[in-house]
Amino acid sequence: MRNSIGTSVILTLFGESHGEAVGAVLDGLAPGIEVDEKFIALKLAERRPSGPADTARREPDEFRIISGVFNGMTTGAPLCILIPNVNVRSDDYAANAGLPRPSHADFTAHIKYDGFEDWRGGGHFSGRITAAIVAAGAILLKALEDKGVSILTHIIDCAGITDEDGFEEAVLKARADGDSVGGIVRTEVTGLEAGLGEPWFDSLEGALAKAVFAIGGVKGIEFGGGFEMTRKRGSQVNDQFCVEEGCIRTSTNYSGGINGGISNGMPVVFNTAVKPTPSISVPLKSVNLETGAEAELVTTGRHDPAIVRRIGPVITAVAAIVISDMMALRHGTGYLASK
Amino acid sequence: MRNSIGTSVILTLFGESHGEAVGAVLDGLAPGIEVDEKFIALKLAERRPSGPADTARREPDEFRIISGVFNGMTTGAPLCILIPNVNVRSDDYAANAGLPRPSHADFTAHIKYDGFEDWRGGGHFSGRITAAIVAAGAILLKALEDKGVSILTHIIDCAGITDEDGFEEAVLKARADGDSVGGIVRTEVTGLEAGLGEPWFDSLEGALAKAVFAIGGVKGIEFGGGFEMTRKRGSQVNDQFCVEEGCIRTSTNYSGGINGGISNGMPVVFNTAVKPTPSISVPLKSVNLETGAEAELVTTGRHDPAIVRRIGPVITAVAAIVISDMMALRHGTGYLASK
Amino acid sequence: MRNSIGTSVILTLFGESHGEAVGAVLDGLAPGIEVDEKFIALKLAERRPSGPADTARREPDEFRIISGVFNGMTTGAPLCILIPNVNVRSDDYAANAGLPRPSHADFTAHIKYDGFEDWRGGGHFSGRITAAIVAAGAILLKALEDKGVSILTHIIDCAGITDEDGFEEAVLKARADGDSVGGIVRTEVTGLEAGLGEPWFDSLEGALAKAVFAIGGVKGIEFGGGFEMTRKRGSQVNDQFCVEEGCIRTSTNYSGGINGGISNGMPVVFNTAVKPTPSISVPLKSVNLETGAEAELVTTGRHDPAIVRRIGPVITAVAAIVISDMMALRHGTGYLASK
C-alpha cells in the first residue's frame, strides 16, 4: 500500500516539497457527492501557515481537480487533486546538503532510498504533502457532515501549557530562542453510528492510528481514557450502559467510543502526541553522510516552531478518510452520495 | 483485510473462544525457515495463565500445524496452525446472555453482527484468539533472531505501580475486590536495520500501532519519548547524531528508533497502554438487548484481573509479524529463510 | 495476496495433497447467511471423482467448519473449513522424487520454493486444494441463489468432441492409452444485476479471469463472443439495445454480459480452456534436479485422465466467490444475509 490507505475509499499521495506540485488520488468515492470547492479552500486555509507562530513559507494552495468531478459532483471515477508548489526556496537547504537534521527524516530517507531521495525541503517527507491530505479529506468531511458525522480537532496541550490563551506565547518564546515546542491535540468524532470497525486488524482504533501516525511529528495516540486509565480499576472506568431517549448509551466514555475495535455510538475521542518540530536553529550534532565525519548543523530554511496548530486539520482529514472508508465498506459504495 | 494483516507476510486469524479451535494462517513465508515446535510451545507457555493472578481457565494450547511445513521447515506455502479449545464452560455465560458487559465487545459485536455473533465467552473477540497470534508470531520471532533482531516486552507500570516487585500484589488485591487493573508495557526491538517502513501510510509506527490495537484492551501507544516529549523543546529531545564504531547512531533515542516513519537503526521502543480488564464481579449497569430495559450485571465466568502480564507475548508476536513483513518486502520473499 | 482473493469477501486457501487436511478461511461474510451443510456436501460430491473416467484416489471429503458459524448461521467472523486428507499414498511419488513431471508444477515449485516444497502428490499445487474452494464457494453459491443469481458450468468440448454423449468415451480411450485429454467448459451466470465490476483493474472479466486461472490446468478464458468474435465486424457483434418487459436488454450477447468491465444485466458467459492433464503414464523426458542429468519419467500414482469434468464445480465456486465479493462491496457487508 505504501502511499495509499483504505479498502473501499482509497487515498493515494504523491509529491515533494520542492517539486512541481503535491497531490492526491481519491478512488472509490460514491458517485454523486457534491464537491464544494469553497469548503476545500476553507479547510486548506485552516492548515495554511498564517500568523507569526507559523513558518514564513506561505503557499497559496490553489488546487486543481484534474479528474473525477463532473458538473460539480463526483462521478465515482478516481478524483485527482493537484496543489502546485509556488513558494519554493531550495537554496536554503543547499548549504546543509549531506548533513541530516537530527530527529528528521533526512537520514532514514537517505538509507531507505539509497541516496536517490529528493532531499530538498524534506522531499516527499515534507509536511507540504499534508495539503493534499486536507484537500482530499475535505471532500469526505463534507459528505460525512451530510450524514450527521462531525470531526473536530483542537489543541489541549502546547509546550506543557493547557490553557489555550498561553499557546501562542509559548510558541513565540520558543521561536525567539530558535527552538521549537510540541503538544497534544484531541480529536472528537460525533454522530458516528455504532458498528464500524473490525475485531482484529482493522479495528477502528488501529485504522485511525495507522492513518494518524502517517503524519510527521506524531509519536503517540490514545483513545478515551488512554494512558491515564491504566492506573485506574475496572470498576472506575468501565462504561456502564444506560438508556437515553430510547437509545443504548454509556454514562461515561472512558472507551473513547470504541469497544473491541468497533464504534459503540458514543463520540470517538482520541489524543495525538506531537513532538517538538525537529527543525530548529539551535546548533546540533550531525554526521556528514559522504565523509562520515561528525559535524555541527544549524538548520536554516523556513520552519514552524510548532506544528501542533497546523496538524489539527490534517488529523481531522485522515480521520474523515478512515471513517468514510469504513462506512462505504459497511453500507456500500454509493452510501456517501449527497441527497 | 479485516482479520488479516501484512503485505508480503500475511497473517489471517480465525476461531472463537468456545468453538472447536482457534487458529491462524501465515502466508508468504520464506521457504526454508526452521520451525521449532518447542520454541512455539515456549512462547505459548509465556502467554498461558499460570499463577493466582491469572484466569482459572487453563488451556493446554496443544497446537497442530496443518500445512506449510515439510521436514521441519517452512515450504513457502501457507502455514495453518490450529489450537483446539479444550477447557470450555459456556454455562458461565448463559446467565448473562443478552446483557452486554460494560466496556467489553459484547454490545458492539451485537450491533455489528446483527445479533448473529457467537457470544459465548466473547466469541471471536476473545483473548483466546491471541494464542494463535503467539504461535504464528513465534515462527517469525525465531527467524528474526537468526537475523539478529530481538523483541522483548515487559511491564513498566501495573495499576499505577512502577516497581515490578509490587505488580502481583496489586493484581491480587484487585482480584480480592472482584475488580481489575490495567498497566503499561514496553516493547524494545533491538538489532533492527535502518530503512524499514514507509513515509506515509505504512510508517513503521503506523504498522505497529495498527497491529497492537488489534489486541483487546489496548487503548494507547507511544513511541520513544511519546506523550511526555510533547512538553519538551526540540533542543532537548532532538536525537543528535554521532559515529560509534564506524556506524551512524544517535546519542539519545527520543525518536524511539523511527524518523519519518522509517527505522533509523536505533532500538525501536514503544509503550502500550492496557486498560483494566472489563470483566469484573463488581455489579455494573447493563441494558437487556432484547427488552431494552436497564439491568444490573454481575460478570461471572473465569477472567484475568489484569491482562498486562499475558499481553506481553502477544505484543511481541504482532511486532515480529509486522517487522518480518517489512523485511520480506524490502529484501525479498526468501530473506527470512534460516541459513 | 498470494493464496487469498477478494476485497470485501476474502478467501484464503491452505493445505497440501498429502498433508493432514486442506482448508479455507472465508472472511468478510455477511452475518446471517444460512449454512446448509447438505448443500456443501452436494457440491463437494459434484467435484469428487466417481466414475471410471476419474482418478482412483477417492476422498470422503468430510468437512468440518471450525469457526464462523453459530446455530447454523454465519456470524460474520472468519469461517474456517477443514477437509481432512484420508486416502493418501505418498509412496506412489517416492520413486520419481527429483524428477519433475513435464507441464506440471513440480519444476516451478522447486525453483520458487528453493527445494523446500512438499513435493508429495503435488503438495500445495494439487487439485486436492480445490475441494476447499468448492466447500467455501458452496456457502456463497447458496447465498447468491437467494438473491436470484445462478451459476452453472458445463462441458462444451472434450478432447475436440462437442457432442456430450462422446465425452466419457474420449476420456476412457485416452486413459486406456495411458494418456490424457483436455476440453472447454462454459460458465453461465444468470440473474446478475447490472453495475458490478470496475472500469480498470477490477473489471468483472479481470476478476473472474484471475480467479479461474488459479485453478490448475486452465490455459485460456474468453467472454461472450471471445476469440471467434475477433474475426467479425462491429456491425455483426455489437449488442443492440431493446426494451423487454420494461427493462433495457440487448438482443444478442456477444459481450458476454459485460461492457467496460461492468455487468450489463445480461447473462455473464465465459469459456475456460482446460489443457490435457499433465500426469500421464506415457514415458516422457525429464531432468534429475539433483544430478542435472536428463532422464525418462513414467508417472505413476492415481490421476485423472481429464479434469474437464471435475473442474466445473471449481469454476462455479470461484465465480460465486468473485461475484459475492463484488456484490458485498457495492451493497455493503450485510447484503448477502439470508432473509
Next chain:
Amino acid sequence: MRNSIGTSVILTLFGESHGEAVGAVLDGLAPGIEVDEKFIALKLAERRPSGPADTARREPDEFRIISGVFNGMTTGAPLCILIPNVNVRSDDYAANAGLPRPSHADFTAHIKYDGFEDWRGGGHFSGRITAAIVAAGAILLKALEDKGVSILTHIIDCAGITDEDGFEEAVLKARADGDSVGGIVRTEVTGLEAGLGEPWFDSLEGALAKAVFAIGGVKGIEFGGGFEMTRKRGSQVNDQFCVEEGCIRTSTNYSGGINGGISNGMPVVFNTAVKPTPSISVPLKSVNLETGAEAELVTTGRHDPAIVRRIGPVITAVAAIVISDMMALRHGTGYLASK
C-alpha cells in the same frame, strides 16, 4: 483496488477523455531507476494514432512527471505522470447524449455511477487513459530491459486475416463501410527468470489476465497452446524437459512459459482477443436512458476502426507492470534499480 494494480509496485490510474488530463501514479518503484523521457515518448508514439487506419483525434501526448524523479532517477517516492488532453471535441458526443452506444461502456457506466458519470467521449472508460498506462509502463519496460527481460506484442490476426501485409487493407475497408474490425495480438516475454508467480490466486497467468482485461475491447486471453491445446492429448502437448547449455529448459512451449501459475524460464507467450471497436457509424438500435424509448443511433465522433494495432503497446505496458511487481516482491524493493 479498483483503479490500482500491484502489491509491491503499484499503478493507479485517473483521468477522463475530455477532462484536463489523464495520468498515473506509480508507487513502490525502486529508487535509482533511470527515467528516460525519450523512451517514454517513443512508447507513447507507438500507441498514438498516426495513419489513415487510426482515429482522427491526434493528441501530442506531452507528458509531465510531477513527482518521484530527481536528477533523472526515480527517488522511490510515488511517481505521478500527467498527460494533458488537448484535442477535445465534446460536441461530437452531445447529439447522442442519453443514447448508450451498443457494446460500449456507456450503459454500464450509467448504471454503475448512477447517472453521475462523465459521459463525454467515454469519460474514464476511454482508451485515452491507456496513454497513462503506456507512459508508466515505459519506465518499467526500460528497467526490465536492463535485467534482460523483453516484452513484445504484435498482431497475429486482424479481421480474420493472418498475413500482416493485409492488416491495413482490412481495416481501411471496414472504415470505408463505417464499420470496424477486431483481431488477436500475441505478447512474448523473453529473458524472464523461472519462479515468478504464485500457486493460487496470484498466478502469473491470473495476474497478467487481470491486467490485460482492464484494457477496453479485450474479450479473451490464452497462454501457450491455449484453446487449441484443449483438443490435443497430454502426450502431444506436455513440454518435455531437456538440458541446454547447462540450463533446464523444455523442448516445446505449449505451457506458454508458465506451470502451476509460476514462470518456468521459457518465454511467456499469450494471445489476447480484441473485439471489433464498438463505435461505428452503421446505424444501430439504442434506448433513450431518460425516456426509456428505443431509438436509432449513429455514432459520430472520431474513432478507431480497429484498436488491434494501438493496443499492442498497452498490453506490453501492463505486462511490464505486472512482471516488475512480481520481481520486486520476490527480490526486494530495490531490485529494479539501474546499475
